[in-house]
Amino acid sequence: MIRKLNGLKAACAAAAMLLALPATAAECIAPADPGGGWDFTCREVGRLLSQEGLVEGNVQVTNMPGGVGAVAWANVAGKRADDPELLVATSTVGVTQIAQGKYPSDIDTMRWLGMLGADVGVIAVAKDSPFQSLDDVLAAMKQDPASVVTAGSTGAGGWDHIRLMMLAQEGGIEDLSQIRWVQFDGGSPAVTQMMGGQVGLVSTDLGEIKGFVESGDIRVLAVLSDDPISAFPDLPTAKAQGYDVTGYNWRGFYTGGEVSDEAYATWVDRLQKLYESDGWQETAKSHGLEPIWRGGEEFSAYVAQQEQQMADISRRIGVIQ
Structure with a gap:
């Protein structure tokens, strides 16, 4: 009997030790080729999860390109919906695709874990532009939506375009389809054309045009964030000017829709602890x-x-029915 009790105690102790160990993150799927934003998200977060002791061992990164994330989405939904050791990198771009019906199912198919950081959208004009404020440019566009040529690094219905449309809608512009939009291959070429007078306003990520802001060649009329951003705390937010719009190109994760509540809560807790670490704060910035x-x-x-x-805006501009 004593031997049985001792054996039971040992088994319980071993079980307790196993429960105390951090779970292994077997895999993080980056739904794109190596080198892009989703790949960066998986690799840097995976590295820091191991470095901070939030998981045991290394996080395996699997690149699964196709359909701007749709291939990975279908793979997880069909084969790994209940896998508690799986993370999938995603961003605002992925949600835009879902909103426009380009994924095989809707957002409720997955469980959304968290976002850790974002490229922040900005609305900018040339330094000699007649528009001195966000009120000025929105008033002009409200009077005549086609009066200002706008530009960014995505096509109509892409994120640069949609966040400008969200702001225009908040500013009372009714016919969004009349706003003129030009696509360039990046925020920097769009700004260069704006400085040359070909376009009047640029909507893009601040990170893409940071050098132009620092040089004073352009003026940022609005930062599309909840609060002033750390790199440029003096730039005004749209919210502070009375327009309740954010334009984050966030980086975050989802997991399968059948993952247990316990596993889901554990991942949310790990990711929050990683976010609060000095390692992530430094890496993000x-x-x-x-x-x-x-x-x-x-x-x-x-x-x-x-x-x-996004779905509402996409309908209003004719990208979806």
């Missing part, structure tokens, strides 16, 4: 990201709201 945390149910609600906004 060194790569031009503003550290921003939304996790768990708050993040899920934010994704749902963002998807709804």
